[in-house]
Amino acid sequence: MPDAEMNPTTSNRAELLERLTVLEQMVNEGRRSTEKWGWIFILWGIAPLTALYWQIHWPHPDWSWPVMMTLAAAITATVSSRQHGHDPKRDTAVHRALSSVWAVSGSSIFLYILVAVLSHHYNDLRAFLATLFILLAIPNTVSAAVLRWRTQYLVSGMWWCAVVLAFFAPMSWEVPIYVTALLLGNVAFGIYLSIIERRSSEKGYARA
Amino acid sequence: MPVPELPELDPVVHAKLRLAVLSLLSGVERAEFAWLRDKTGSSDGNIGAHLAKLEEAKYIDVEKKFQDKKPLTLYRLTPRGRQALSDYIAALKQLLGNAI
Numbered sequence: 001m002p003d004a005e006m007n008p009t010t011s012n013r014a015e016l017l018e019r020l021t022v023l024e025q026m027v028n029e030g031r032r033s034t035e036k037w038g039w040i041f042i043l044w045g046i047a048p049l050t051a052l053y054w055q056i057h058w059p060h061p062d063w064s065w066p067v068m069m070t071l072a073a074a075i076t077a078t079v080s081s082r083q084h085g086h087d088p089k090r091d092t093a094v095h096r097a098l099s100s101v102w103a104v105s106g107s108s109i110f111l112y113i114l115v116a117v118l119s120h121h122y123n124d125l126r127a128f129l130a131t132l133f134i135l136l137a138i139p140n141t142v143s144a145a146v147l148r149w150r151t152q153y154l155v156s157g158m159w160w161c162a163v164v165l166a167f168f169a170p171m172s173w174e175v176p177i178y179v180t181a182l183l184l185g186n187v188a189f190g191i192y193l194s195i196i197e198r199r200s201s202e203k204g205y206a207r208a
Numbered sequence: 209m210p211v212p213e214l215p216e217l218d219p220v221v222h223a224k225l226r227l228a229v230l231s232l233l234s235g236v237e238r239a240e241f242a243w244l245r246d247k248t249g250s251s252d253g254n255i256g257a258h259l260a261k262l263e264e265a266k267y268i269d270v271e272k273k274f275q276d277k278k279p280l281t282l283y284r285l286t287p288r289g290r291q292a293l294s295d296y297i298a299a300l301k302q303l304l305g306n307a308i
Binding site: 013016017018019020022023025026027029030091092093096 | 222224227228229231232233234235236237238239247248282297300303304
C-alpha cells in the first residue's frame with residue numbers, strides 16, 4: 001500500500017472517502033482467519049471409526065485404539081504447527097478461548113480413550129460411551145455459544161442426544177449410535193466446516 | 209449565521225498506512241509484524257517506519273520475544289490508540305456528512 005504524508009486540512013472529499021475505504025477493508029481483513037479447523041473434525045471422526053473397524057476385523061485388535069489415537073494426535077500436532085509456522089498470526093480473545101477449549105477437550109478425550117482401552121476397564125459400555133459423548137458435547141456447545149452459530153448448536157444437540165441414547169437405548173444399538181454420532185458430529189460437520197472455511201477464505205471473512 | 213467548526217483529523221492517524229495498521233489492530237488483541245506487513249501489502253522498511261511513528265505517539269505497544277529461537281515482534285493497540293481511531297472515525301463521518 002503506497003503511502004504519502006498529507007496535510008489533513010487540505011484533504012479533499014475523494015481522499016476522505018479513500019480513507020474510509022481503507023478503514024472498512026482493514027477492519028474486515030483483521031477479522032479474516034486463514035486457520036482451518038474442518039480437517040481436525042474429519043480426522044477425529046475417521047480415526048476412532050477406523051480403530052473400531054480394526055478392533056473387530058483386523059489382526060492385533062489390542063493395538064487398534066492406541067495406534068489410531070496416537071497417529072491422529074501426531075497428525076493433528078504436526079499439521080497444526082505447520083499451519084501456524086507458515087502463517088503469521090493475529091490473536092483475538094475468541095480465537096484463544098476456543099483454541100483452549102478444544103485443546104483441553106481433545107487432550108482429555110485422547111487420554112480417556114487411551115487409558116480406558118489400555119486398562120481394559122471399560123466393561124460398562126453405556127457409561128464409557130456416554131462420558132465420551134459428553135466430552136464431545138461440551139466443547140461443541142461452548143463453541144456454538146461463543147460463535148452464536150446455529151449449525152454447531154445442532155451438532156452439540158446431537159451429541160447430548162447421543163448421551164441420553166447411550167444410557168436408554170437397547171444394548172445392541174450402542175455401536176450403531178457411536179458410529180452414527182461420529183459420522184454426523186465429526187465427519188459430516190468437518191466436511192461442512194471445510195466447505196464454509198474455503199468459501200470464507202475466498203470472500204475474506206471467518207467466524208473466529 | 210455562524211459557520212459550524214469542522215473537526216480536525218489527527219495527522220498521525222490520517223496517513224493511509226498508519227490508518228490501515230490501526231484498523232487492523234482494532235479487531236485483534238495483538239498481531240505479528242509479518243501479519244501487518246502482509247495484510248497491508250507493504251515492505252518491511254515502509255511499515256517499520258510507520259509503526260515507529262505510531263509507537264512514538266503511544267498509539268501502539270510493541271512486544272519483542274523469541275519463539276522457536278526466532279525473533280517475534282507483536283503489536284497491540286493501546287487505549288490511547290483506540291481513542292484516537294474512534295475520534296478519527298467520528299471526525300471523518302462529520303466531514304463526509306451524508307456520504308456515509
